[in-house]
Amino acid sequence: MYYIGIDVGGTNLKAGLVDESGAILVTERTPLGAFTGPEAFAGTLADLAKAVLHTAGKEKEEIAYVGMGIPGAVAGGEILYTCNIPMKDVPLSGLFRRHLDLPVLLENDANCAAVGEWVCGAGRGTKDFAVITLGTGVGGGFVLNGKLYSGGGMVGEVGHMVVEKGGVKCNCGRRGCWETYASATGLIRMTKETMDAHPESLLHKIAAENGGVEGRTAFQAAEAGDETAKAVCRTYVEYLAAGVTNLVNILQPEVLAVGGGVAAASDELLMNPLREIVNGECYPRHAGKLPRIVRAELGNDAGIIGAALLGRAI
Amino acid sequence: MYYIGIDVGGTNLKAGLVDESGAILVTERTPLGAFTGPEAFAGTLADLAKAVLHTAGKEKEEIAYVGMGIPGAVAGGEILYTCNIPMKDVPLSGLFRRHLDLPVLLENDANCAAVGEWVCGAGRGTKDFAVITLGTGVGGGFVLNGKLYSGGGMVGEVGHMVVEKGGVKCNCGRRGCWETYASATGLIRMTKETMDAHPESLLHKIAAENGGVEGRTAFQAAEAGDETAKAVCRTYVEYLAAGVTNLVNILQPEVLAVGGGVAAASDELLMNPLREIVNGECYPRHAGKLPRIVRAELGNDAGIIGAALLGRAI
Numbered sequence: 001m002y003y004i005g006i007d008v009g010g011t012n013l014k015a016g017l018v019d020e021s022g023a024i025l026v027t028e029r030t031p032l033g034a035f036t037g038p039e040a041f042a043g044t045l046a047d048l049a050k051a052v053l054h055t056a057g058k059e060k061e062e063i064a065y066v067g068m069g070i071p072g073a074v075a076g077g078e079i080l081y082t083c084n085i086p087m088k089d090v091p092l093s094g095l096f097r098r099h100l101d102l103p104v105l106l107e108n109d110a111n112c113a114a115v116g117e118w119v120c121g122a123g124r125g126t127k128d129f130a131v132i133t134l135g136t137g138v139g140g141g142f143v144l145n146g147k148l149y150s151g152g153g154m155v156g157e158v159g160h161m162v163v164e165k166g167g168v169k170c171n172c173g174r175r176g177c178w179e180t181y182a183s184a185t186g187l188i189r190m191t192k193e194t195m196d197a198h199p200e201s202l203l204h205k206i207a208a209e210n211g212g213v214e215g216r217t218a219f220q221a222a223e224a225g226d227e228t229a230k231a232v233c234r235t236y237v238e239y240l241a242a243g244v245t246n247l248v249n250i251l252q253p254e255v256l257a258v259g260g261g262v263a264a265a266s267d268e269l270l271m272n273p274l275r276e277i278v279n280g281e282c283y284p285r286h287a288g289k290l291p292r293i294v295r296a297e298l299g300n301d302a303g304i305i306g307a308a309l310l311g312r313a314i
Numbered sequence: 315m316y317y318i319g320i321d322v323g324g325t326n327l328k329a330g331l332v333d334e335s336g337a338i339l340v341t342e343r344t345p346l347g348a349f350t351g352p353e354a355f356a357g358t359l360a361d362l363a364k365a366v367l368h369t370a371g372k373e374k375e376e377i378a379y380v381g382m383g384i385p386g387a388v389a390g391g392e393i394l395y396t397c398n399i400p401m402k403d404v405p406l407s408g409l410f411r412r413h414l415d416l417p418v419l420l421e422n423d424a425n426c427a428a429v430g431e432w433v434c435g436a437g438r439g440t441k442d443f444a445v446i447t448l449g450t451g452v453g454g455g456f457v458l459n460g461k462l463y464s465g466g467g468m469v470g471e472v473g474h475m476v477v478e479k480g481g482v483k484c485n486c487g488r489r490g491c492w493e494t495y496a497s498a499t500g501l502i503r504m505t506k507e508t509m510d511a512h513p514e515s516l517l518h519k520i521a522a523e524n525g526g527v528e529g530r531t532a533f534q535a536a537e538a539g540d541e542t543a544k545a546v547c548r549t550y551v552e553y554l555a556a557g558v559t560n561l562v563n564i565l566q567p568e569v570l571a572v573g574g575g576v577a578a579a580s581d582e583l584l585m586n587p588l589r590e591i592v593n594g595e596c597y598p599r600h601a602g603k604l605p606r607i608v609r610a611e612l613g614n615d616a617g618i619i620g621a622a623l624l625g626r627a628i
Binding site for chain 1: 468474
C-alpha cells in the first residue's frame with residue numbers, strides 16, 4: 001500500500017505519496033490562499049491529494065489513508081483550533097471525504113514531524129523519543145511507549161515551559177518561557193542586544209552582509225573567531241540545555257532530536273556543548289542512563305512523511 | 315484474585331493485601347533495618363508478604379502477583395539503582411521468588427502512587443493523568459494513553475525541572491530546580507528567610523509552639539491572618555504553579571493531582587490560587603481545554619494500592 005501525507009503550513013499546502021519505507025515518491029504543493037471557509041479548504045486538500053494520485057499514476061484503491069498535519073489542536077478527526085487559519089471545531093475528516101473517499105488521519109503538525117523522525121529518522125528503533133524544533137518558536141513532539149503521545153490535542157507546547165521565572169515576556173502571556181530564549185527568535189534577540197553593547201564585534205559586519213540579524217548570525221561570527229559572538233552562542237546553548245535537561249528529567253527519552261533552522265549550527269558550537277551540559281546535569285546520569293541528543297534527520301520532509309505514516313504510531 | 319502490594323520506604327517496609335476494587339484488606343509492616351545485602355533484603359520482603367497471607371488467611375494460590383514500589387530506578391524486574399538503600403543492578407524479582415514463588419512486578423514508588431491514584435483515586439477514568447507529590451522533594455508520576463509511563467526507569471523527576479535558571483542550588487547539581495521552591499523543604503527555607511526579615515510576624519510564635527519551622531507553619535500563620543505569612547504562601551503557590559503549568563503545557567493531562575504533606579493546606583491558600591494561576595497561564599486554555607487540578611485522594615495508601623494494582627497500568 002501507499003500513503004498520502006499532507007503538511008498544512010501557514011502559507012503552503014504540501015502533499016506527498018509515501019511508500020511503506022517512508023520514501024516520498026512524488027510531491028505536490030499549492031498555496032493556502034485566502035481562507036473562504038472549511039468546506040472550500042477541505043476541497044483544496046482533496047484536490048491536492050488527487051493531484052498526487054494523478055502525478056504518481058496511482059488509483060485511490062492503492063492508498064491506505066490520507067494523513068494530515070495541522071498547525072493547531074486536533075482530536076477525533078476534528079480540528080479543535082488552528083493558530084494561523086481561522087478554524088474552530090471543524091469536522092475536517094468528514095468534509096474531506098465528500099471530495100475524496102479515503103480514510104483520514106488528522107494530527108498536529110509537530111506531532112507528525114515527531115512520528116516521521118521516529119519511524120524513519122533520528123528516533124528509529126526507540127520506545128521513548130522526543131523531538132524539539134528550534135524555529136520561530138520551540139515546538140515539540142513525543143513518541144512514548146511506542147505510541148504518539150497527543151494528550152488532549154494541545155500537547156507538546158514545550159516552548160511554553162518557564163525556565164526563568166519572571167524573565168522575558170512571551171506571547172503566550174507567561175514570562176521566561178523557554179522559547180523566548182531557545183528559539184531562533186530568542187537567539188536573534190540575544191544577538192541584537194549583544195550587538196548594541198559591542199559595536200566592535202564582527203556580528204555587525206556579518207549581519208550587514210546578510211541584510212539583517214538572523215538565527216545563524218551569531219554562529220557565523222563565532223565560527224570566524226569573534227569572542228563576543230562565541231559568548232552569545234554559549235548563552236544560547238545554556239538556555240537550550242536548560243529546557244532539554246528539563247525534558248530529559250521529566251520524560252527520560254532514549255533519544256532527543258533537535259531540528260529546525262538553528263540545528264544547522266556546527267557540532268562544535270551547538271551539539272557538543274549541548275550534550276556536555278545535558279549529560280553533566282540530567283538526573284538519569286545517576287543511573288548511568290544518558291539520553292542520546294542528536295540532530296533531527298528529515299528536515300522539511302518530516303511533516304509529510306510523519307503524516308503519511310501516522311498509522312504506525314497511533 | 316487478590317494482590318499483594320509492598321511499599322519500600324526509607325525506614326519501613328509496608329505491605330497490604332488488596333482486592334480487585336483497590337481496597338486494602340490487611341496490612342503488615344516491618345522496619346527496613348540494617349541492610350545486609352540483596353539476598354537478605356529479598357528474604358525480608360518475602361517474610362512480609364507471607365505475614366500478609368497469614369494474617370489475611372489466604373493461600374499463595376489466591377494471589378495474582380506481588381507488586382513492589384521501590385525508591386529508585388527499576389527496569390525488567392531488576393533494581394537499577396536505589397537512592398537510600400545501597401543496591402545497584404539487583405535482580406530482585408528472582409531473589410524474591412526463591413522465598414515465595416509468586417510473579418513479581420517492580421516499579422518506582424512514585425510511579426506506584428500514580429497508578430494507585432489513577433486506578434482508584436484522583437485519576438479515575440482518565441486517559442492522561444499526572445500526580446505530583448510535595449514532600450522533602452517534588453516527585454511525579456504519569457499515566458499516559460492509559461498506561462504507566464516509566465521511560466527507562468528514571469522518569470518523573472519533575473522536581474528537577476529548572477524554573478529559575480541560576481536560582482537556588484539543588485542537591486542534584488543544577489540551580490533553580492522546581493523542588494528547591496515547591497517542596498516542603500523549599501517552603502520551610504522560604505519561611506525561615508522571611509522570618510529573619512520579619513521579627514514581628516506571627517510565624518515566630520507558631521514555629522515556637524510547634525518546636526520549629528515546618529511546611530505548614532506559613533499556612534497556619536496565614537490562616538490566622540498574618541500578612542507576612544500570606545505573602546510567603548503566595549510566593550510558594552506562584553512557584554508551585556510555574557512547574558504545574560509547565561507540566562500542563564508539556565503533557566496536557568486531563569487531571570493533575572497534588573499530594574504530599576503540603577497538599578493538606580486549605581483550598582483558599584493553596585488549591586484555589588494554584589488553579590487560578592494555572593488556568594490563566596496554561597497553553598491549552600487557548601482551546602478551552604483546562605486541566606483539572608485536584609488533591610490526591612489516597613494519601614499514604616497510594617503506594618501499597620498502586621503496587622498491588624500495577625498490572626492494570628503496564
